Amino acid sequence: MAKVKMYTLSTCSHCKATKKFMQDNKITFDFIDVDLLQGEARQTILEEVMQYNPNRSFPTILIGDRIIIGFKENDIREALGI
Amino acid sequence: MTAEELYDMMKKVQEPKGFFFNKDREWVLSILSDILINKERYGYMCCPCRLSSGFREKDADIICPCQYRAEDVHEYGSCYCNLYVSREWNEDKIKHQYVPERRPADKFSL
Numbered sequence: 001m002a003k004v005k006m007y008t009l010s011t012c013s014h015c016k017a018t019k020k021f022m023q024d025n026k027i028t029f030d031f032i033d034v035d036l037l038q039g040e041a042r043q044t045i046l047e048e049v050m051q052y053n054p055n056r057s058f059p060t061i062l063i064g065d066r067i068i069i070g071f072k073e074n075d076i077r078e079a080l081g082i
Numbered sequence: 083m084t085a086e087e088l089y090d091m092m093k094k095v096q097e098p099k100g101f102f103f104n105k106d107r108e109w110v111l112s113i114l115s116d117i118l119i120n121k122e123r124y125g126y127m128c129c130p131c132r133l134s135s136g137f138r139e140k141d142a143d144i145i146c147p148c149q150y151r152a153e154d155v156h157e158y159g160s161c162y163c164n165l166y167v168s169r170e171w172n173e174d175k176i177k178h179q180y181v182p183e184r185r186p187a188d189k190f191s192l
């Protein structure tokens with residue numbers, strides 16, 4: 001199974017829906033709630049997000065080498081092969 | 083203020099303007115709760131689907147209802163968060179598609 005990493009906001013409805021989707025489908029994933037970071041830590045992560053998504057919108061989802069911006073369920077399913 | 087109170091307050095003001103809350107009340111109350119969290123955190127009702135800078139003047143365009151809502155509801159039937167929608171969206175007369183971020187990248191600041 002491809003590695004799943006997500007850049008999220010703790011307050012974002014689409015981010016919450018994506019996390020729930022992963023949990024419901026028993027997908028192991030890492031996530032970082034960027035709004036809960038401050039100062040340098042936030043800046044560092046935002047620079048990371050920008051490499052994948054210049055708009056820095058959330059969720060930014062990495063599945064293997066695929067980048068999916070937003071909770072696009074069909075794209076996520078396809079990338080996960082489920 | 084509770085999310086329910088905010089719901090009742092905004093509904094009265096926004097519906098006559100043609101902006102309806104998503105018929106999924108649970109979804110709406112969750113977003114309204116997050117808007118209230120942002121109000122506590124930052125002092126203003128920043129869009130919870132976007133990263134706040136923490137500065138009201140920099141976030142002026144994304145204080146809910148955001149400056150992009152009208153265009154998004156017009157084009158997609160829904161705002162970026164799926165909070166405010168058109169009547170047609172709620173009646174499933176138009177496709178519920180992903181609403182892309184309309185905010186220009188250069189507006190994003192820390």
